[in-house]
Amino acid sequence: MNPQTSHSLLHFHAPLTPADIGVRPLNIAVVGAANSKLQARVLARLLAANLNKGGVTRDAPEPETVVIFPSARAIEEEEGGIFSLPSAVRKAVNGVSLAILPRVARATDLIALNWTMLCNKATQYGLLVIGDADSETPERVFVFSMEGSHKDVAFAGRNDEEVYAELVDRLTHLAGAQKASNWQVDYSMPAPAWESARVPNEIIETGRRLRALGLLPDIKLENFASPRRAKEIRLFLEVSGLTVGNMSAWDENLNVMHITGSGVDKGNLAREQIVAIKGINATGDGTIVWAPPGARRVKPSVESFDQAVAFYASALWQRGDLRDADLRELQNKLRDPYLLDAVGDKAPFFQSIVHLHVWPEKILDDSRILFVPVDANLCVHHSSCGTMPLAMYSVEALLRGLHEMKNDAQVILVGLPNHGLLAASNHKLGEMIDQLDPRAQRVQFADVPQV
Numbered sequence: 001m002n003p004q005t006s007h008s009l010l011h012f013h014a015p016l017t018p019a020d021i022g023v024r025p026l027n028i029a030v031v032g033a034a035n036s037k038l039q040a041r042v043l044a045r046l047l048a049a050n051l052n053k054g055g056v057t058r059d060a061p062e063p064e065t066v067v068i069f070p071s072a073r074a075i076e077e078e079e080g081g082i083f084s085l086p087s088a089v090r091k092a093v094n095g096v097s098l099a100i101l102p103r104v105a106r107a108t109d110l111i112a113l114n115w116t117m118l119c120n121k122a123t124q125y126g127l128l129v130i131g132d133a134d135s136e137t138p139e140r141v142f143v144f145s146m147e148g149s150h151k152d153v154a155f156a157g158r159n160d161e162e163v164y165a166e167l168v169d170r171l172t173h174l175a176g177a178q179k180a181s182n183w184q185v186d187y188s189m190p191a192p193a194w195e196s197a198r199v200p201n202e203i204i205e206t207g208r209r210l211r212a213l214g215l216l217p218d219i220k221l222e223n224f225a226s227p228r229r230a231k232e233i234r235l236f237l238e239v240s241g242l243t244v245g246n247m248s249a250w251d252e253n254l255n256v257m258h259i260t261g262s263g264v265d266k267g268n269l270a271r272e273q274i275v276a277i278k279g280i281n282a283t284g285d286g287t288i289v290w291a292p293p294g295a296r297r298v299k300p301s302v303e304s305f306d307q308a309v310a311f312y313a314s315a316l317w318q319r320g321d322l323r324d325a326d327l328r329e330l331q332n333k334l335r336d337p338y339l340l341d342a343v344g345d346k347a348p349f350f351q352s353i354v355h356l357h358v359w360p361e362k363i364l365d366d367s368r369i370l371f372v373p374v375d376a377n378l379c380v381h382h383s384s385c386g387t388m389p390l391a392m393y394s395v396e397a398l399l400r401g402l403h404e405m406k407n408d409a410q411v412i413l414v415g416l417p418n419h420g421l422l423a424a425s426n427h428k429l430g431e432m433i434d435q436l437d438p439r440a441q442r443v444q445f446a447d448v449p450q451v
Contacts, residue, residue, distance in 0.1 A: 022178030022388030081122025095123030119225035181386030182286030211267025239263015
């Protein structure tokens with residue numbers, strides 16, 4: 001890879017540990033018994049390693065618990081997972097399926113295997129153990145999330161304690177990440193203001209363009225699970241479908257961010273599937289949707305917090321308030337009830353943001369596109385969409401990009417490990433897509449590396 005990178009990591013005196021941005025030790029509860037010698041061994045060693053990392057083992061699931069479900073059936077067969085928990089608990093926990101496979105062929109499509117496992121086991125995350133069920137040591141373990149698979153963790157030639165510590169670390173950055181996807185609705189937007197807004201139409205057109213370019217694919221849950229299970233998952237997630245990626249843009253007239261709704265076909269959007277984000281909520285872990293009275297309740301993209309933070313941070317940077325500030329200062333400002341007032345008298349530098357599940361393998365025009373890696377001290381392992389760590393290490397990279405950007409024409413591309421890219425620009429969405437269009441030969445995309 002040879003993208004122009006931002007090598008001088010300007011931390012702004014940033015916190016140097018994932019704990020400072022919302023990665024928390026795991027509180028683990030196990031539901032169900034191990035079903036093989038290998039599964040029992042892996043489970044026992046995981047719990048011990050988690051205790052060594054400051055985690056806790058609970059007797060039963062409770063809010064903010066990571067619930068491990070030892071799988072008793074083949075990956076293609078359905079199990080209860082989080083749907084087996086009381087309804088009051090299931091949305092407040094993170095589920096992890098623990099499954100055993102004797103082998104996985106090199107040609108196996110891990111993404112398909114990933115989705116098959118997560119859908120049929122009804123969990124957000126998974127540990128796929130490769131090895132003989134009657135043995136005590138796996139060959140390797142894959143850590144799965146909805147974004148994809150981590151690189152497998154191999155046991156050969158390594159100390160067991162070291163390997164299980166790594167597995168707990170990877171799982172902690174996923175299932176132990178503070179949520180930032182809460183949302184509420186303020187129905188005070190004047191209906192004429194919504195009806196006359198032009199930015200939603202720009203987002204709709206951008207979705208069509210990205211779909212035509214093959215950069216915004218749909219995930220058909222029915223390809224991996226039964227129609228009944230697919231419907232259960234969509235109801236649980238409050239979505240109508242799943243499209244990886246999203247788009248947002250700033251509306252200077254309404255002083256809001258417009259973003260795609262969650263779980264909608266982003267390549268074929270209807271106007272009512274675009275959501276206006278008025279601000280960050282009072283607890284600083286989600287967003288406030290602004291809608292006209294009587295409007296249909298539409299869940300915003302799970303990454304609406306991430307992108308709202310990016311817009312607000314770029315507004316504060318534009319004012320000069322973050323030129324020498326650290327990430328802690330930004331975190332404090334996000335909890336300021338007068339944040340919107342600060343943004344209101346100085347529009348954000350960023351005007352458009354796109355998130356795609358592809359990787360910028362090669363930058364061909366570094367006068368237009370600046371690639372910025374995330375800070376490895378903050379992102380030791382990737383965190384999932386809709387979490388505080390992902391939002392914070394993303395915006396930290398964008399701020400570094402703002403400081404190092406050579407001209408206003410550039411698009412800042414942040415590479416999100418195991419996830420994709422975040423592109424931000426001070427141009428309209430259509431102009432940014434002109435830069436990212438593979439036919440323009442300014443950037444070359446590839447599949448997201450799993451590390």
